Amino acid sequence: xxxxxxxxxxxxxxxxGRNMSxxxxxxxRRKIWVRIRNNAQLYLILxxxxxxxxxxxxxxxxxxxxxxxxxxxxxxxxxSPWVGMANxxxxxxxxxxxxxxxxxxxxxxxxxxxxxPSAVLLALALNEIRLRRTKKVVQTxxxxxxxxxxxxxxxxxxxxxxSTGMVNQLLHLFGIxxxxxxTSQKAFRWFIWLGGIWKEIGWSSIIYLAAITSIDQxxxxxxxxxxxxxxxxxxxxxxxxxxxxxCIMLILAMGSVLTNGxxxxxxxxxxxxxxxxxxxxxxxxxRETFNVGGMDYGYSTAIxxxxxxxxxxxxLLTNKVVVxxxxxxxx
Amino acid sequence: MAKEKIKxxxxxxxxxxxxxxxxxxxxxxxxxxxxxxxxxxxLSFSSVASYAQHPLYLWLYSFDTTGYKTxxxxxAFFHSLAVTLFVTVVGTSMNMLLSVFGAYALSRKKLxxxxxxxxxxxxxxLFGGGMIPTYLVIKGLGLVNNLAVLILPNxxxxxxxxxxxxxxxxxxxxxxxxxxxxxxxxxxxxFRVALPISKPFMATFFLFYAVERWNEWYLCNLYINRxxxxxxxxxxxxxxxxxxxxxxxxxxxxxxxxxMVNTTAVQMxxxxxxxxxxxxxxxxxxxxxxxxxxxxxxxx
Numbered sequence: 001x002x003x004x005x006x007x008x009x010x011x012x013x014x015x016x017g018r019n020m021s022x023x024x025x026x027x028x029r030r031k032i033w034v035r036i037r038n039n040a041q042l043y044l045i046l047x048x049x050x051x052x053x054x055x056x057x058x059x060x061x062x063x064x065x066x067x068x069x070x071x072x073x074x075x076x077x078x079x080s081p082w083v084g085m086a087n088x089x090x091x092x093x094x095x096x097x098x099x100x101x102x103x104x105x106x107x108x109x110x111x112x113x114x115x116x117p118s119a120v121l122l123a124l125a126l127n128e129i130r131l132r133r134t135k136k137v138v139q140t141x142x143x144x145x146x147x148x149x150x151x152x153x154x155x156x157x158x159x160x161x162x163s164t165g166m167v168n169q170l171l172h173l174f175g176i177x178x179x180x181x182x183t184s185q186k187a188f189r190w191f192i193w194l195g196g197i198w199k200e201i202g203w204s205s206i207i208y209l210a211a212i213t214s215i216d217q218x219x220x221x222x223x224x225x226x227x228x229x230x231x232x233x234x235x236x237x238x239x240x241x242x243x244x245x246x247c248i249m250l251i252l253a254m255g256s257v258l259t260n261g262x263x264x265x266x267x268x269x270x271x272x273x274x275x276x277x278x279x280x281x282x283x284x285x286x287r288e289t290f291n292v293g294g295m296d297y298g299y300s301t302a303i304x305x306x307x308x309x310x311x312x313x314x315x316l317l318t319n320k321v322v323v324x325x326x327x328x329x330x331x
Numbered sequence: 332m333a334k335e336k337i338k339x340x341x342x343x344x345x346x347x348x349x350x351x352x353x354x355x356x357x358x359x360x361x362x363x364x365x366x367x368x369x370x371x372x373x374l375s376f377s378s379v380a381s382y383a384q385h386p387l388y389l390w391l392y393s394f395d396t397t398g399y400k401t402x403x404x405x406x407a408f409f410h411s412l413a414v415t416l417f418v419t420v421v422g423t424s425m426n427m428l429l430s431v432f433g434a435y436a437l438s439r440k441k442l443x444x445x446x447x448x449x450x451x452x453x454x455x456x457l458f459g460g461g462m463i464p465t466y467l468v469i470k471g472l473g474l475v476n477n478l479a480v481l482i483l484p485n486x487x488x489x490x491x492x493x494x495x496x497x498x499x500x501x502x503x504x505x506x507x508x509x510x511x512x513x514x515x516x517x518x519x520x521x522f523r524v525a526l527p528i529s530k531p532f533m534a535t536f537f538l539f540y541a542v543e544r545w546n547e548w549y550l551c552n553l554y555i556n557r558x559x560x561x562x563x564x565x566x567x568x569x570x571x572x573x574x575x576x577x578x579x580x581x582x583x584x585x586x587x588x589x590x591m592v593n594t595t596a597v598q599m600x601x602x603x604x605x606x607x608x609x610x611x612x613x614x615x616x617x618x619x620x621x622x623x624x625x626x627x628x629x630x631x
Binding site: 064135149 | 346347354358366370382387388429433439442448451457459461463465467472486487516542546549565567568595599602606609613616
């Protein structure tokens with residue numbers, strides 16, 4: 001971002017043709033006003049987008065005051081009585097909330113440790129394989145599930161893992177007792193982690209492949225001359241070459257540890273028997289809030305707020321760590 | 332396989348053990364990805380008898396179209412198809428219009444306050460009001476159980492907006508300025524200069540938005556409780572996941588009348604019908620995203 005700021009500063013100077021700081025304040029303001037008026041049409045076409053952001057992003061942020069209130073429909077957001085930090089205090093006493101935090105973290109970090117490495121490995125494999133057509137076919141196939149919704153994929157998964165489904169029939173053939181990850185507390189998390197990889201591995205690998213292609217080919221040639229094997233080249237050239245991309249993906253993933261983007265997946269696959277290991281913050285709040293006589297809106301909002309704030313802090317922290325480790329950050 | 336063209340680049344390369352290993356791993360991965368879809372397709376044509384006979388069902392053991400017939404006789408299916416088509420067409424148009432206009436304006440350096448607007452937009456990627464405040468805003472706007480709620484909350488995608496803005500920034504400024512000096516206004520520049528030279532890029536965006544709108548289910552799940560406004564995904568969800576919908580009653584009636592219907596076949600047919608349009612546009616999207624166009628850096 002720093003780079004761009006500099007650019008604008010230079011632009012300002014050259015545009016006026018003289019140093020702007022000598023121009024009196026009022027004159028300066030008039031100049032800006034003229035610039036705005038000259039570009040009225042740009043503002044006109046930008047306006048709908050800005051209005052959209054105000055209505056659908058910033059107005060809800062204002063609604064966060066609900067987290068400090070006891071919401072009642074009659075009184076509305078503004079009229080509801082203040083309750084201070086009571087909604088936040090409630091969280092500590094809420095056993096189901098603690099359970100949902102634990103599950104969310106388990107899904108997030110488990111996913112993090114499996115998804116990023118598996119996508120990197122796929123990118124390395126696709127890059128190393130020298131059969132072009134095979135590479136293309138494999139990439140086409142493994143990227144496809146990314147474009148389907150979890151409703152479709154959950155439907156397919158439920159069918160495959162049902163008692164009469166493919167997996168259990170196969171296990172049956174080998175005389176192994178059937179499993180139903182959909183209702184088994186032991187297997188459900190793996191079901192979610194591996195299902196997530198099934199959907200996203202191809203798509204996630206594209207960004208690493210793009211990073212690999214931008215590595216200087218001369219390095220490989222030099223390494224070959226020096227007698228380095230292919231595995232050594234991967235270890236000493238390719239992996240260091242994509243380190244900064246991995247860091248950026250890591251920052252993004254850390255930002256969403258509490259909003260792990262798995263709502264769609266879990267919501268469409270879980271059921272009451274596995275709530276203990278499956279219920280995340282998002283599914284818990286969603287399920288409870290819209291039930292009749294369910295969770296108080298103020299309480300739901302407070303939970304959402306904690307999630308947002310933690311997410312923001314995590315992004316900033318991870319970014320800081322990454323930058324101080326000498327890598328390029330995100331912000 | 333050995334006859335395939337070998338990627339050039341590194342000198343003195345031969346097919347070695349590593350290549351065989353990679354080939355095996357990648358083909359296995361592709362097979363594992365594909366198998367569930369293949370079985371879904373096969374099962375959509377299954378009959379009760381053939382399904383009972385072949386538990387693995389990896390081949391077209393019967394060609395029974397009862398599953399498809401059952402859906403195509405269901406009014407609710409066509410209702411939800413109409414809703415989804417409306418959301419896809421109108422929603423995608425709106426997405427394109429807003430992103431193109433917004434991204435173009437934000438890409439012009441002469442826009443006073445550009446940095447402020449950009450920061451305001453990027454901030455929403457890092458922080459948000461959350462579900463309930465958003466729900467109350469949308470309820471306040473009278474959008475609950477309104478067709479517009481399936482479109483408006485997703486009218487802008489910050490991610491795509493910024494990628495598009497970065498793209499417009501990369502266009503040669505002299506080209507746009509030349510048109511400007513010729514007396515064209517901004518809208519004319521967009522339609523006569525910026526868009527015509529970025530057709531493939533815009534086509535990719537169009538398809539990405541279209542697939543997202545086609546897959547719409549979250550907003551419908553949250554804001555719609557009138558079955559006449561259900562999207563296809565919610566219809567599918569009811570058929571496959573919740574199993575509590577008019578179709579199952581129909582299926583049961585069917586079962587009584589025509590002897591037997593395989594509910595698995597009905598469910599799998601619904602999945603096939605819902606997936607087919609995505610599969611049809613997929614090759615066109617694939618051509619572009621492999622080059623990394625869509626996940627080019629969001630970073631500034």
